[in-house]
Amino acid sequence: QLQGVQFTGKFIIPDETQKEQFYKVYYNKFPFAKAKPSKIWGISLEYLKMTDNTLGFGTKHLWERGHFNPSLR
Numbered sequence: 001q002l003q004g005v006q007f008t009g010k011f012i013i014p015d016e017t018q019k020e021q022f023y024k025v026y027y028n029k030f031p032f033a034k035a036k037p038s039k040i041w042g043i044s045l046e047y048l049k050m051t052d053n054t055l056g057f058g059t060k061h062l063w064e065r066g067h068f069n070p071s072l073r
Contacts, residue, residue, distance in 0.1 A: 005048065009045040
């Protein structure tokens with residue numbers, strides 16, 4: 001069963017407030033990463049497509065910034 005995500009977006013260099021939030025989320029998920037600190041970036045998503053054939057052949061969920069899609073609740 002095919003499942004996957006494709007997306008487009010722009011990499012962002014976070015400001016200080018964002019940086020704190022990004023590190024908090026990242027270190028919560030990967031606490032061992034604190035041993036070797038490094039720079040952190042973010043991605044501002046513009047478009048996302050999720051394919052999930054476990055829900056039926058060709059099932060896709062689409063999201064695009066600025067467009068409301070009621071199927072993605």
